[in-house]
Amino acid sequence: MKLMYYFLVNRTSGKGRSVKVWNEIEAILKEKNVEYQVIITETKDEGLAFINNLLTLNQDISGIIALGGDGTIHEIMNRLIGTNVPFSVIPTGSGNDYARARGISKDYVKEIEKLLQNDKKKIDLLEIGDRxxxxxxxxxxxxxxxxxxxxxxxxxxxxxxxxxxxxxxxxxxxxxxxxxxxxxxxxxxxxxxxxxxxxxxxxxxxxxxxxxxxxxxxxxxxxxxxxxxxxxxxxxxxxxxxxxxxxxxxxxxxxxxxxxxxxxxxxxxxxxxxxxxxxxxxxxxxxxxxxxxxx
Missing domain, CATH: 2.60.200.40 (Tumour Suppressor Smad4)
Known part of the structure; x- marks a missing residue:
């Protein structure tokens, strides 16, 4: 099966660092002939609408990778629960606690290499009300x-x-x-x-x-x-x-x-x-x- 990765780039995260990092990641993906799509968002709602559309179209999704911080991750995770779509992050926010706990560094070259190996696992979540x-x-x-x-x-x-x-x-x-x-x-x-x-x-x-x-x-x-x-x-x-x-x-x-x-x-x-x-x-x-x- 052909691998297809989807990237969500939060323009406002990390003082605009997300877009700068994305430009360099995109060059790596092109060099490696990786199939991908990207959306650069101004708001969380734009990213969620993009994901909703992907899920509605029943696309083959090898992974969704967000460039952003913990707030971005929180919203995306709550939308992907109940699906088999794997998720990861390239940390570009102010806190990046999820990335820190999972050993995901800001060395995006190294992290992209890891993601393209397409290894996955299931993790626990905390359930609080309907979130x-x-x-x-x-x-x-x-x-x-x-x-x-x-x-x-x-x-x-x-x-x-x-x-x-x-x-x-x-x-x-x-x-x-x-x-x-x-x-x-x-x-x-x-x-x-x-x-x-x-x-x-x-x-x-x-x-x-x-x-x-x-x-x-x-x-x-x-x-x-x-x-x-x-x-x-x-x-x-x-x-x-x-x-x-x-x-x-x-x-x-x-x-x-x-x-x-x-x-x-x-x-x-x-x-x-x-x-x-x-x-x-x-x-x-x-x-x-x-x-x-x-x-």
């Missing part, structure tokens, strides 16, 4: 930080640094909450909870290694709960989060389950792949081998 998440669901402090960071006009210029700067801003006024968790079928109450991270991959927030043991093919959710700490102690833990060295510290619970229900005294922000999902109460479960990816 799915590739990387991490954040609840509480981290979700508030993500919400504030997404509002910043200069986020794309600073990447992970923007997230760190926003942490300090939100910390000034944020108050921890009492939360009841139903972990599988067991109820537990945690006091003064700062954040809950529910992970399918290790990273979020532009390189923060919140759940260092998270794997997308183990059928488990990795849960990191940071609670019962004063602000100064929280800062110390957050300083260690970037390298994943926080999980054994006092005030951190690290668990693995297959489902979690989160109920809080006051509504808390919820994000998935850095995108706003609403507020608590919320439920998250693992959807095993739900998505096809290219290696």
């Amino acid at each position: 799915h998440c590739m990387t991490v669901v954040g609840i509480g402090f981290d979700a508030k930080v993500a919400d504030e960071a997404n509002k910043m006009k200069w986020k794309k210029w600073f990447g992970g640094l923007a997230y760190l700067m926003t942490i300090l801003k939100v910390l000034i006024t944020y108050k921890p909450s009492s939360i009841k968790l139903t972990l599988n079928n067991e109820e537990r109450v945690f006091e003064k909870v700062w954040l809950i991270a529910i992970a399918n991959h290790a990273y979020y927030g532009g390189g923060i290694k919140i759940c260092p043991n998270a794997l997308s093919d183990d059928g488990k959710l990795d849960i990191c709960i940071i609670h019962s700490l004063p602000k100064w102690r929280l800062l110390f833990i957050l300083a260690n989060v970037f390298k994943g060295k926080h999980v054994t510290m006092k005030g951190v619970d690290y668990l693995q389950v297959e489902s979690i229900q989160v109920d809080s005294d006051d509504p808390l922000f919820v994000t998935a792949d850095g995108e706003m999902m609403g507020q608590t109460p919320t439920s998250v479960s693992v959807k095993k081998e739900a998505f096809h990816v290219m290696l």
